[in-house]
Amino acid sequence: MHEVSLVNSIFRSIELEFPKQDVERVRGIFMRVGLLSNVEPVLMQSAFAAVIETESAFRQATLHVEVLPILVHCAECDKTSLVENYKFVCACGKPSNNIVQGTELLIHKVEFALDDD
Ligand SMILES: [Zn+2]
Structure with missing residues (x-):
């Protein structure tokens, strides 16, 4: 499942970016995924639930x-x-494949617990 490796790479990039004591206080991971990124939010959630079973540092994260x-x-x-229904047409009627949004796959925010509770 492609989502499992995606969740793993999210965890690895958070670990690279923040010190260990902060990683253990991660409570919220906010992602933005474009419709063209081939990421299914429901599958992301089930992959996330499966991966945190073995990744104790992220067990309290959502x-x-x-x-x-x-x-x-x-x-x-x-x-x-x-773009609706994958019809790449401008409102003026001209076809356009100049995509300016929809391919994103990024973590845009990480929330931490305020104290060590
Ligand atoms: Zn136009």
């Missing part, structure tokens, strides 16, 4: 996944439009 819609920018009319 994963939050925000899905970002796909946006394309149109060179013809210089507007950004929401």
Whole structure:
């Protein structure tokens, strides 16, 4: 399952970024995933639940996944439009594959417990 390795890489990058005593106080991990990133939030949550069974440092953490819609920018009319049903067409009618949002796969926030409780 692709989500399990994704959860593992999230944990490894948090461990690289923060000292060990802070890692143990992580309570919330906030991710933003674009609709084109092939990440299924429900599968992310079950992978997360499975991985924290063996990763005691993250046992008190909760994963939050925000899905970002796909946006394309149109060179013809210089507007950004929401892509619905994977139709890459601007509101003006011109096709556009200039994706400006929707491929994200990132941790945008990590929350920590305030004290050692
Ligand atoms: Zn347009």
